[in-house]
Ligand SMILES: CC(C)[C@H](C(=O)O)[C@@H](O)C(=O)O
């Protein structure tokens with residue numbers, strides 16, 4: 100009896116160009132995204148071997164990690180960042196690769212520009228030398244991060260050897276309550292399954308709550324797949340997906356569009372398919388969720404308090420808690436809402452799309468950032484910035500006292516000048532809160548855009564419901 104296949108298996112099977120016993124499958128790669136951090140040695144390898152890029156038409160580069168977000172008309176000050184960016188520019192030119200450089204309207208964080216340009220499409224295989232490539236899985240693509248030697252392999256051959264992955268379903272039943280977002284959902288999930296829970300799996304997010312999410316929100320969830328160890332995260336394409344893709348620069352048109360949609364519609368997990376593992380969650384019980392520790396799994400509902408080491412059963416978790424509390428400068432039992440922050444960062448490939456900016460601006464409209472708190476708003480791409488400016492969101496942010504910046508990764512990891520000072524505390528809409536992630540000694544609390552905005556107003560971790568009504 101034929102057994103049904105999962106979405107991931109269908110996409111995989113369509114891309115196998117060679118399979119053999121006791122060897123990984125060789126997959127064709129439909130889209131290779133490139134940025135300045137993980138590509139220099141790969142291009143150097145090609146150069147040394149006298150090779151060209153096999154499919155420049157399926158390769159696209161952008162500058163995101165090292166770019167400044169202010170003084171965009173001046174040369175990059177930091178020599179390391181300048182070298183990274185200039186190296187990418189030289190490589191793109193020498194190897195004939197399309198590059199969206201600083202100053203270009205399509206420049207931005209690699210995981211934001213792919214979907215924006217319509218390059219990210221259902222059923223595609225997408226790789227990039229970047230762990231958050233999982234973002235693109237929101238479209239029903241099989242998308243994952245690769246290392247620099249794999250970047251070289253894909254540049255040279257447009258293929259990648261990969262061993263088959265186990266499959267996992269994350270089924271989220273019910274609907275998210277008002278004011279609870281995709282970010283809260285994924286932080287809740289990671290706190291529950293742990294940062295290693297997804298290791299070795301390609302995950303499919305499904306169920307009512309996922310179906311009800313916008314593409315932006317699905318991207319937020321798939322983006323953080325890697326934060327609980329999954330190789331990739333996917334959502335089956337549906338009308339929401341098609342509506343988002345249609346009309347974008349690289350999307351198919353006319354009869355090709357119709358054929359594409361017909362094919363994409365077939366890319367759903369068959370009813371009789373079997374996942375190797377399943378996690379089930381109920382969205383209706385979720386609340387705003389924030390992290391207190393130094394990994395994305397160390398989180399609690401905003402209404403809870405900082406945990407104590409004794410709250411954990413496993414000794415490893417107790418040790419990790421003790422260490423995190425010390426680094427974070429937190430005392431067990433402190434209500435999360437009492438934690439005061441110095442900085443609020445609204446940005447990153449997790450939460451710097453137009454919908455995120457709109458949500459935060461709605462909270463900030465008519466309100467002000469608290470004294471002693473600074474807020475940085477860094478759109479994920481130039482297009483997001485331009486659209487936000489079209490809608491007047493920049494004015495809302497600036498009137499509230501926030502800084503309105505250029506596009507890029509920025510304070511998500513502080514490879515440019517946007518970093519925290521030692522001991523500084525930040526509410527951040529990004530995806531990683533490791534020690535030193537946003538600057539040496541900096542302390543990060545991962546939050547949703549709604550919580551970020553409300554926190555900026557009160558100066559302590561807060562949700563919009565905590566704010567006094569305007570007027
Ligand atoms: C610089 C890059 C390799 C890295 C990644 O792979 O994710 C970065 O984007 C990050 O978020 O830490």
Ligand code: SF4
Pocket residue numbers: 163164208209210229231447448449507508511512529530
């Ligand atoms: S925004 Fe942050 S997580 Fe995303 S690619 Fe850039 S550094 Fe990595």
